[in-house]
Amino acid sequence: MSVSSATTEVVDPVPGAAAPHLPEQPDLVQLLTPEGERVEHPDYAIDVSAEELRDLYRDLVLVRRWDVEATALQRQGELGIWASLLGQEAAQIGAGRALQDGDVAFPTYREHGVAWTRGVDPLHVISLFRGVDNGGWDPVATAFNLYTVVIGAQCLHATGYAMGLQRDGAESATLAFLGDGATSQGEVNEAMIWAASFSAPVVFFCQNNQYAISVPLERQTRVPLYQRAAGFGFPGVRVDGNDVLAVLAVTRAALAAAREGQGPTFVEAFTYRMGAHTTSDDPTRYRLASELEEWKLRDPIARVKAYLSRSGVADAAFFDSVEAEADELAKRIRTGTVEMPDPPGTAMFDQVYAEQTPTLAAQQAEFEAYQASFEGSEHR
């Protein structure tokens, strides 16, 4: 299997390759091996049509291309920063595609793949990292909350929203995203206590990408993260986060249980951040290149491509069309970013309150008068 585009950085899996630094994981739910072989799991059957499989592949390739383009735009000075999802595409697409109408997602700041599944325009995510706004999408219309930068704070919001769903008698659930580092936060633990006590319809979806910026998982926990759930009194499951089918199956099951009134589930998607924490980070200072090479063998996209090819579900023309679509998307993102206007100065005063205070109105008037004093001057 070869991959046509270097920019998407899809790495061919090596059949039978060992993963020397990964301990054996009997509890890991997997439906598609790194080599692209379909396997069954007794608890998580999944029936996906050929079309769904192709759509998942397309999602994975497009969000990776978006991500690669955004990283390039940051390097060229068009974005202030970018938080790359490289390597976590399957975890995010699988989780996002498990959501149904009525469900609401509560992301961190890296869930670009989930945003994609909710129909959020990539430029509305880009605008945050360009410094134009705090996210340009409508969190109500997309059922995708705005990015939350304070680590773990959104887990409580997802739990509270789920308590609202309960009160409304809605058969929906919330999906709270968090990382391995966030599991150390008090608020995340409080969210799990609340969720358990009120049996709230929330699924905690933890992407364990092995590092909290530079600090490895061993500093956050002495037990596998999914086992923490038992202490809170609800199920925890570890899924191969690089296997989009397994993530989809596990998250679907967890959301279905929540909607049916069975309360929360903790899903640990075992994955790897193949890029830097953000464009400001230098991962060579804290992890070995060999580790990255090992994880490249578990690439989330290559295994789907291998499976699609081998099973005859997709042909070369399909892969070419997805590449062409990715090229178009990258072009649209690039053009849209470069042409994105700065917001007007008064935007910072807008919507601080539903009812603006006289104090702030006075400051806004002062600001506008000050700006107007430069009319016709070069000092603008």
Place this chain on the structure above:
Amino acid sequence: MTETLTIGKALNLGLRRAMEDDAKVVLMGEDIGRLGGVFRITDGLQKDFGEDRVVDTPLAEAGILGTAVGLAMRGYRPVCEIQFDGFVFPAYNQIVTQVAKIHARSRGKLPMPIVIRIPFGGGIGAVEHHSESPEAYFAHTPGLKVVAVSNPVDAYWGIQQAVAHPDPIVFLEPKRRYWEKAEVDTGATPGPLFASRVVRGGDDVTVLAYGPMVKTALQAAEAAAEEGRSVEVVDLRTISPLDLDPVFDSVRRTGRCVVVHEAPVTLGLGAEIAARVTETCFHSLEAPVLRVGGYDTPYPPSKLEEEYLPDLDRVLDAVDRAMEF
């Protein structure tokens, strides 16, 4: 209909009316259900409105505020009780980074109609963390509004107005005055929430106070009158936004201004008010704006709180200094 109510009972009745008026109002807090709250402010409400609307939460303040955010996103109007002022800090992150910012972050798509009720201030002989005045932290945070009530009438109407308001409000209750009584006309039309009010007229000095210190300021004005000094007292009522136009009008007449609060003086509300009064009333001032407040120490053990807290004599001392300047 006029009733004699304590501040505590006025809050209880006001909350009851707010819950009757809007089925989306949900009370959340520690011990507020079966017990009715440690100060009994929510007494009887769980019995009448049920456990889904008067929620005894797990013991974690960040959890109370964080889940309130989610409920607000779903269209509910959470009213959170923080048991004591000193226990608000575990929730500080949620209040400052989320509650205060989500309306702006979402460009108005996600309103945050959350009321955070906090019994505040000292004078009850309590142990550490039960007597603090954290208002300046919240007044310094854009996106929040902060009010402090001083009497049963404002307690009754203010809590209802705060619950109905679309922005998040830190609602400060003067815990040592919970048992103060007054006549409350529950059929009246209330005045605006975010407005200060002259509560005693005078000509020589303007004394500003809010919450528990309003009573102290009025006592000082009474004592000053016996010495032939005419002190005007303004109940600020709203701390953020400040409503200073009535203060400016007053200071332009008296030429002297004293600000009183329990919170430590340095960077307290008095500092902001002194700056604004000076900016606006500079040519009317006969003396610098003086501040009377707590010292810049941790709130002391209760055997020392009488020395720490501003009282009638310390307010009179400041009035004298303003007059003698």
